[in-house]
Amino acid sequence: xxxxxxxxxxxxxxxxxxxxxxxxxxxxxxxxxxxxxxxxxxxxxxxxxxxxxxxxxxxxxxxxxxxxxxxxxxxxxxxxxxxxxxxxxxxxxxxxxxxxxxxxxxxxxxxxxxxxxxxxxxxxxxxxxxxxxxxxxxxxxxxxxxxxxxxxxxxxxxxxxxxxxxxxxxxxxxxxxxxxxxxxxxxxxxxxxxxxxxxxxxxxxxxxxxxxxxxxxxxxxxxxxxxxxxxxxxxxxxxxxxxxxxxxxxxxxxxxxx
Amino acid sequence: xxxxxxxxxxxxxxxxxxxxxxxxxxxxxxxxxxxxxxxxxxxxxxxxxxxxxxxxxxxxxxxxxxxxxxxxxxxxxxxxxxxxxxxxxxxxxxxxxxxxxxxxxxxxxxxxxxxxxxxxx
Numbered sequence: 001x002x003x004x005x006x007x008x009x010x011x012x013x014x015x016x017x018x019x020x021x022x023x024x025x026x027x028x029x030x031x032x033x034x035x036x037x038x039x040x041x042x043x044x045x046x047x048x049x050x051x052x053x054x055x056x057x058x059x060x061x062x063x064x065x066x067x068x069x070x071x072x073x074x075x076x077x078x079x080x081x082x083x084x085x086x087x088x089x090x091x092x093x094x095x096x097x098x099x100x101x102x103x104x105x106x107x108x109x110x111x112x113x114x115x116x117x118x119x120x121x122x123x124x125x126x127x128x129x130x131x132x133x134x135x136x137x138x139x140x141x142x143x144x145x146x147x148x149x150x151x152x153x154x155x156x157x158x159x160x161x162x163x164x165x166x167x168x169x170x171x172x173x174x175x176x177x178x179x180x181x182x183x184x185x186x187x188x189x190x191x192x193x194x195x196x197x198x199x200x201x202x203x204x205x206x207x208x209x210x211x212x213x214x215x216x217x218x219x220x221x222x223x224x225x226x227x228x229x230x231x232x233x234x235x236x237x238x239x240x241x242x243x244x245x246x247x248x249x250x251x252x253x254x255x256x257x258x
Numbered sequence: 259x260x261x262x263x264x265x266x267x268x269x270x271x272x273x274x275x276x277x278x279x280x281x282x283x284x285x286x287x288x289x290x291x292x293x294x295x296x297x298x299x300x301x302x303x304x305x306x307x308x309x310x311x312x313x314x315x316x317x318x319x320x321x322x323x324x325x326x327x328x329x330x331x332x333x334x335x336x337x338x339x340x341x342x343x344x345x346x347x348x349x350x351x352x353x354x355x356x357x358x359x360x361x362x363x364x365x366x367x368x369x370x371x372x373x374x375x376x377x378x379x
Contacts, residue, residue, distance in 0.1 A: 128374045153361045227360035234358045249344040
């Protein structure tokens with residue numbers, strides 16, 4: 001009897017933890033939103049207390065300002081870590097396994113770990129000197145991790161485009177057995193055209209992704225107009241994908257039979 | 259039972275009876291009738307017309323108004339448009355709904371330089 005009770009309790013505990021883990025994982029976006037709103041509140045408080053301290057540098061004001069800065073640091077880095085987690089979720093929900101974006105996803109994972117670690121590290125801050133030292137190191141190390149957000153966003157977009165390509169290919173595979181065989185020359189031509197266009201879109205996506213790793217692009221990453229040219233390329237790919245799917249739908253409606 | 263004979267002896271009554279017998283009593287009436295005879299005829303005609311109008315109206319209300327419809331003209335019926343929907347329309351919608359604007363999502367702004375030193379603007 002005791003054995004059954006123990007087994008029951010262990011099962012309940014396992015069930016609770018597995019559910020809790022899933023919930024936390026599924027909610028990276030809301031975690032980020034919560035931490036970011038905390039950061040904004042803390043930042044306002046920190047700004048006011050820092051101003052007070054600078055105007056009236058007493059020990060009490062100094063302690064208040066350091067504490068507010070510490071809280072702001074923690075919420076800032078937790079926000080960033082959760083933003084990286086949110087981007088990773090966005091990229092991974094497409095389940096494309098597109099190898100060329102793997103380094104970008106690794107950068108996001110690295111950023112997530114870095115920001116969680118910094119949030120933990122900030123708990124040790126006690127004095128203004130600790131704060132200054134922390135920020136000095138942070139400013140040196142944070143640059144590649146901040147950049148990972150920009151490339152991570154592009155990785156998510158590429159992931160979406162690749163996902164559409166995979167779905168399109170599946171759609172063509174579904175249509176082909178429904179066509180009357182042997183295929184008539186016009187139909188064969190249209191299918192060949194679709195395959196050519198599909199390959200062209202794949203090549204465009206590959207080229208777009210490869211270009212992200214060029215020195216020129218990496219040097220340009222902090223530029224205000226970093227995304228501008230990329231928007232044009234994504235729009236171009238979208239137009240080609242629409243053309244492709246229109247061709248497929250036309251074949252489906254006019255030639256395929258269920 | 260024999261009816262008793264009534265003998266009129268009142269002089270005034272006798273005078274009236276005498277006027278009636280001679281027709282003298284009707285002279286003013288005849289005179290008035292002669293004077294107003296055209297008015298009376300006019301009133302009679304108007305009355306007859308009014309009665310005719312009322313009767314005509316009642317009769318017309320009881321009779322249903324005939325409806326005249328134009329003859330059918332043969333027209334070309336537009337062919338029924340069948341909205342054909344492919345199984346892959348949802349994929350097309352997905353492509354159309356792809357947000358091409360960047361950055362998506364927006365990257366939040368953070369202050370990386372938190373310290374207690376005076377900021378020089």
